[in-house]
Amino acid sequence: MLRSMVSMQNEKVKLWKKLKQRKYRERERLYILEGPHLVQEALFSSPELISAILIDEAFHLPKDWPLETIEVYQVTHKIFTELSQTETPQGIIAVCQMVRPQITLKKGGYLLVDSVQDPGNLGTLIRTADAFGLQAVFLGDGCVDGYNGKTLRSAQGSHFHLPVIQRNLFDLATEMKHLGIPLYGSSLQGKDMTTVTVRDAAFGLVVGNEGHGASPELLAEMDEEVKIPMEGRAESMNVAVASGILLYWLQTGGLAHRG
Amino acid sequence: MLRSMVSMQNEKVKLWKKLKQRKYRERERLYILEGPHLVQEALFSSPELISAILIDEAFHLPKDWPLETIEVYQVTHKIFTELSQTETPQGIIAVCQMVRPQITLKKGGYLLVDSVQDPGNLGTLIRTADAFGLQAVFLGDGCVDGYNGKTLRSAQGSHFHLPVIQRNLFDLATEMKHLGIPLYGSSLQGKDMTTVTVRDAAFGLVVGNEGHGASPELLAEMDEEVKIPMEGRAESMNVAVASGILLYWLQTGGLAHRG
Structure with missing residues (x-):
């Protein structure tokens, strides 16, 4: 009407x-x-x-x-x-x-977003999680709003494809551990990811703030802190780019070899 | 003074x-x-x-x-x-x-950017190319300005770490072919990248416009058109995220196996 x-x-x-x-x-x-x-x-x-x-x-x-x-x-x-x-x-x-999606954690991939501040980055993260077919994206307490106009635009509709849930990430990490879902944290102090074997098709990946990364307290809860090998002079990568690389690595099993 | x-x-x-x-x-x-x-x-x-x-x-x-x-x-x-x-x-x-960097192509990695329109995306591409230690980033004729304020901000200083060069990408592709540098194009119509073996540590990677990808004429010049496997419902990925994944794949040899 x-x-x-x-x-x-x-x-x-x-x-x-x-x-x-x-x-x-x-x-x-x-x-x-x-x-x-x-x-x-x-x-x-x-x-x-x-x-x-x-x-x-x-x-x-x-x-x-x-x-x-x-x-x-x-x-x-x-x-x-x-x-x-x-x-x-x-x-x-x-x-x-807005929906309050109630999901039951199961085997599968999850993205945990800690204190990301830029709405465009958050939207791109949600779009990337969707592209990789993850089960859900969880936004920690310090994150920019998942329903910010810029977030919605850069997510390009992915909000309608997978649950985007505001959640305390410490509680969630504890719950995932009880279920045996391995937790990986993106960190510049982590192990070179090309040396780490991914054991399971289920995972939680924690990524963090543009300037400071994920909080050290949250990273302490991880099974593994991993770092993308960087050969150039950039100090770090954009959080959405880094997340895309880590999700690709987690989805394809984590091993990399030169052919 | x-x-x-x-x-x-x-x-x-x-x-x-x-x-x-x-x-x-x-x-x-x-x-x-x-x-x-x-x-x-x-x-x-x-x-x-x-x-x-x-x-x-x-x-x-x-x-x-x-x-x-x-x-x-x-x-x-x-x-x-x-x-x-x-x-x-x-x-x-x-x-x-501005500098007009005169570089001599040699064995190494190069990013070729075709008609990317968003200055933030272009800056993130330059930052990612820097993180992977590429030799240079080439901007095709239809690209947004590499010296746009937003491009400079999202590149976070990478302009001072590697050459960012405006160049006709067809001429460049021809030159790379003569030198035996394999060319890969990111394309939603490409082969699943996990089935493609990377033969060489040298490469040129072509990525394209946010809406339409790289031009078909330019993709026709590639040795291989590749696609990131996507399991979810997003139709595509952000160009900078996709480029990060493809560069990781090219740098680590292109094979992926579940452990």
């Missing part, structure tokens, strides 16, 4: 505008998803999570979208611009419900 | 301000490097490339920096803010000379 909205004073508009701030997103358990690509992903993957779709008055909805059960609001360009979090709005926003 | 500048009308200030635009950077062969970390990297790696250092009136220069031969200008906060390309300026800028 398509409705029109013309006033910034409308209660719904006031609420949606607040969703730019993390505290309101967490209070309302709602967030803003922007652009046709992401909205389409939500619509076809998890339509039950869409509270409303808002379109700029100039936006044309694709004819083949299944919108029968979705509330769609056409808003003035002025209102749309106020709600958008991007510099070049693409004319469509979905207001989506 | 420390000089003061108070007027926006000063000829030097006018020139520096223009360096926000790529066309003036290329005309003047100068670019702006921001923040104490990057300026320090330039000062200790390649002081001969620094044309001038500009500091905000409130900035305190570290006492142990070797500035004897460098022109340092203290500018008003207003001028500094006008020159800065960041939202939260850190009080120091270096105006640096």
Whole structure:
């Protein structure tokens, strides 16, 4: 059903505008998803999570979208611009419900993200975890918000493909240990990964803050701290790049040989 | 020598301000490097490339920096803010000379970047190439500027560690073939990389645009098109993450086995 909205004073508009701030997103358990690509992903993957779709008055909805059960609001360009979090709005926003995924840990791969600060990096981490078919991504207490607009954009829809869960990583590490899931931590002080054998198709990989890495207390809980061999002069790698390399290594068994 | 500048009308200030635009950077062969970390990297790696250092009136220069031969200008906060390309300026800028590195191709690793559009991605690619000790990064004609402020920031000083060279990638591919350097192209239509043997410690790796990958014409010149195995639902990976995985694979010999 398509409705029109013309006033910034409308209660719904006031609420949606607040969703730019993390505290309101967490209070309302709602967030803003922007652009046709992401909205389409939500619509076809998890339509039950869409509270409303808002379109700029100039936006044309694709004819083949299944919108029968979705509330769609056409808003003035002025209102749309106020709600958008991007510099070049693409004319469509979905207001989506956060889920609190309850997952039971099982054999498989998990990414544990400790205090990553850059929303683009976090989104790229979630996208990479999805590409490798991991079971879930866990965000520790000090992480940037998983529902930040930039995080959502760089994750390119992967939020709808695997659970992204806020969780105390110490509790989680303890739980994984009880289940016999080996824990690997990315650390510049770790062992050269090419010398470490991966024993199991199940794992938890901990990666950390852009400047300082994962916290030493959390790394102390790991079965193995590993380091990517670096031959050049860069002191470290971008956290998402390092995570991609470590996930590839974990997924393919961890051994590397020159042919 | 420390000089003061108070007027926006000063000829030097006018020139520096223009360096926000790529066309003036290329005309003047100068670019702006921001923040104490990057300026320090330039000062200790390649002081001969620094044309001038500009500091905000409130900035305190570290006492142990070797500035004897460098022109340092203290500018008003207003001028500094006008020159800065960041939202939260850190009080120091270096105006640096671009180099036209003339390198002779030899056995070793090279990254060839085709039409990457996001400056952050390009910087991360350069940083990753540095971490793996590659010989050089080549930027094809359609790439975002290697001296964009965001590119420089995400490269974290790697521009001073390895040559970053603008070059026609077709000409370069031909030259590499003549030298017997095998060429690999990252492509979603490529062979599963875990089934491909890397024969040589020398290689050229081609990676491409965020949306479309490398151009088909360029990929047609490759010895091998390779694809990272993806088990999840993401359609693709971020270009910098994919490049990191492929470079790790090329550097460690390309074979992967579960232990």
